[in-house]
Every structure is written in C-alpha cells, then in structure tokens.
C-alpha cells in the first residue's frame with residue numbers, strides 16, 4: 001500500500017521479534033494476567049509504580065506477532081507516565097482500534113503505537129492489540145485477576 005504502512009509493518013515485526021521489557025519484574029507493585037482465547041494470546045504483566053508514576057513495566061507470555069509487539073510497545077510507552085497519563089493513552093489507543101474499518105483517525109500523539117492502529121481494519125485482531133493494555137489497567141488497579149478479552 002503506502003510507504004507509511006510499510007514502515008508500520010517494520011515497527012511491528014521488530015517489536016514482535018525482539019520484544020522490549022520481556023521477563024519478570026522484581027519488586028513489582030502490581031501484576032495481572034491477560035488472555036485472549038480467540039487467538040491464544042496469553043501474557044503476564046508486571047508494573048512498578050512509585051509516587052503515582054509507572055517506573056517500569058515488563059511482560060512475559062506468548063501470542064501472535066500483534067499481541068507481542070503491542071505488549072512490547074506498551075511497556076516502553078508507559079514508562080515514566082503517571083497512572084492517569086497511562087490510562088489516558090490507553091483510552092486514546094483503544095478508541096483508535098475500535099474506530100472501525102476504513103475510518104480516518106488522528107495518530108499524531110500515539111508515537112510508535114500508531115503502527116498498530118492498522119488492526120482497526122481487522123476486528124478479530126483488535127483484541128490482540130488491546131490485550132496488553134487491558135492487562136495493564138488491571139495491574140494498575142492492583143491486579144490479582146485474569147483479564148480476558150472474551
């Protein structure tokens with residue numbers, strides 16, 4: 001299609017092949033499990049929150065390229081954000097994913113996450129891209145439960 005979609009494709013491949021922040025986090029303040037049974041994506045997410053700021057987020061799990069890339073980019077994106085900022089970014093990102101096939105969206109404030117907004121064309125994959133974020137929300141709430149996209 002366009003050069004932009006090639007670039008997006010490359011970002012997703014890079015993060016799915018070499019996920020950032022993978023592996024358990026010691027001294028986490030929150031932990032949650034996420035599952036997307038439709039695709040078979042599973043992940044465990046750890047966050048370290050200090051003074052209301054996400055100091056670190058790490059994940060472990062297995063799933064498709066989209067879910068892995070999304071978790072990798074998410075852990076990078078929220079680091080250093082306040083909880084409110086992280087939740088606001090989730091809302092922005094999630095509403096882009098849910099905007100539906102063919103919709104025009106503004107990705108100017110999404111950074112790398114913009115690369116994943118192409119999944120809005122494929123409703124089945126929206127859950128793959130949003131799983132890590134739903135799990136993040138649960139971990140920020142203290143965790144202890146398994147989040148499922150179903």
Ligand code: ZN
Nearest residue numbers: 039041064128
């Ligand atoms: Zn998936």
